[in-house]
Amino acid sequence: MKVAIIGCGGIANAAHIPAYMKNPEAEIVYFCDIIPERAEEAVEKYGCGKAVVDYKEVLADPEIEAVSVCTPNNVHASIAMDALRAGKNVLCEKPAARTYAEALEMQKVQHETGKILNIGVVNRFNNAVNLIKDYIDSGKLGEVYHVYISFRAHRSIPGLGGAFTTKAIAGGGALIDWGVHFLDIAMYCCGDPKPLTVSGEQFCKLGKNMEDYAYINMWSGPPKYDGTYDVDDSVTGLIRTDGPVFTVHGAWAQNINQSEMYIDFMGDKAGIRLIYGEDFTVYTAEHGALVEYKPKYNSTPHFENEINKFIECIKTGEKLPSHIDSVIITAKMMQAFYDSAEAHREIVLD
Numbered sequence: 472m473k474v475a476i477i478g479c480g481g482i483a484n485a486a487h488i489p490a491y492m493k494n495p496e497a498e499i500v501y502f503c504d505i506i507p508e509r510a511e512e513a514v515e516k517y518g519c520g521k522a523v524v525d526y527k528e529v530l531a532d533p534e535i536e537a538v539s540v541c542t543p544n545n546v547h548a549s550i551a552m553d554a555l556r557a558g559k560n561v562l563c564e565k566p567a568a569r570t571y572a573e574a575l576e577m578q579k580v581q582h583e584t585g586k587i588l589n590i591g592v593v594n595r596f597n598n599a600v601n602l603i604k605d606y607i608d609s610g611k612l613g614e615v616y617h618v619y620i621s622f623r624a625h626r627s628i629p630g631l632g633g634a635f636t637t638k639a640i641a642g643g644g645a646l647i648d649w650g651v652h653f654l655d656i657a658m659y660c661c662g663d664p665k666p667l668t669v670s671g672e673q674f675c676k677l678g679k680n681m682e683d684y685a686y687i688n689m690w691s692g693p694p695k696y697d698g699t700y701d702v703d704d705s706v707t708g709l710i711r712t713d714g715p716v717f718t719v720h721g722a723w724a725q726n727i728n729q730s731e732m733y734i735d736f737m738g739d740k741a742g743i744r745l746i747y748g749e750d751f752t753v754y755t756a757e758h759g760a761l762v763e764y765k766p767k768y769n770s771t772p773h774f775e776n777e778i779n780k781f782i783e784c785i786k787t788g789e790k791l792p793s794h795i796d797s798v799i800i801t802a803k804m805m806q807a808f809y810d811s812a813e814a815h816r817e818i819v820l821d
């Protein structure tokens with residue numbers, strides 16, 4: 472299957488390209504980036520494909536069946552919709568888009584074209600996450616009444632002044648960039664409860680005066696001190712659903728001791744703490760004793776699982792859990808969170 476990579480930056484090189492290279496069914500035919508050197512470097516590094524700067528050239532090639540959209544968030548919607556209309560199947564990185572309205576447009580075009588539109592909610596292909604979902608589905612935790620979401624880092628603002636910290640490009644900060652994964656895991660594991668109300672607050676504090684921001688390492692750096700910093704570097708909020716309540720505590724940077732990246736699923740029979748990107752522990756009580764255990768399971772790389780399933784579903788037509796129809800609800804919740812923060816009041820969802 473002939474595929475193309477649109478946007479040859481961090482995530483393309485760290486995850487998408489190596490996963491396609493490992494898949495015996497896939498052949499990367501184009502590397503596209505508006506920075507020509509990035510596309511050319513990829514051709515050289517991976518020893519395949521053609522470097523192009525305009526994604527429309529990729530879409531004009533009838534042999535291309537699938538594209539990975541690995542660009543900044545501001546062009547997710549336009550590129551994904553153009554690709555769908557050109558008859559391509561699309562794996563678009565998370566978040567689906569900058570706003571709920573953009574994500575709805577993408578979903579509409581997916582429905583019109585019938586081509587696949589999956590979003591890069593890669594945790595849905597993570598063995599630990601799927602095991603937790605099985606535990607919850609099978610009733611092992613009892614009633615899960617509260618999900619405590621913490622994605623708080625001590626100092627981890629990405630590319631200060633660049634695409635990630637510019638609202639017009641990214642759509643938001645810590646919530647849309649990291650929170651999207653955490654909310655997605657919570658929704659997926661809890662069987663996609665219906666969100667009812669959202670109350671959120673956002674703060675733009677530690678990176679606001681860019682020159683004063685102290686840090687050791689910066690991903691997606693270096694900083695551009697003449698750039699823009701107008702996004703949330705910290706959020707807190709509460710989401711009521713027709714299932715559990717989600718409490719959300721997130722930050723790219725906070726004056727805390729160390730990073731706190733986990734989700735607590737609290738059930739009346741047992742609870743689980745998932746350390747993000749790692750393993751999980753089950754906490755319960757048996758015969759009057761307190762018990763905790765860490766399940767051992769077979770773990771396979773989730774980005775590879777995601778790409779392999781994407782290639783496979785194009786052939787089989789299987790609707791994956793990362794389909795836009797399953798993921799759009801998170802875009803709705805994040806939009807409500809930001810709207811609530813702006814209005815300083817609770818938003819009631821329809």
Ligand SMILES: NC(=O)c1ccc[n+]([C@@H]2O[C@H](COP(=O)([O-])OP(=O)(O)OC[C@H]3O[C@@H](n4cnc5c(N)ncnc54)[C@H](O)[C@@H]3O)[C@@H](O)[C@H]2O)c1
Pocket residue numbers: 477478479480481482483503504505506509524526541542543544546564565566591593634648691
């Ligand atoms: N799934 C994950 O865990 C994960 C991790 C990191 C990033 N991401 C997502 O991946 C996306 C990209 O992030 P990144 O860290 O790779 O950013 P990046 O800046 O490293 O790379 C983006 C690349 O896209 C290129 N680009 C911009 N506009 C383009 C266009 N119109 N056509 C072609 N190329 C274009 C840029 O020149 C750049 O090389 C973001 O949406 C981000 O949220 C997801």
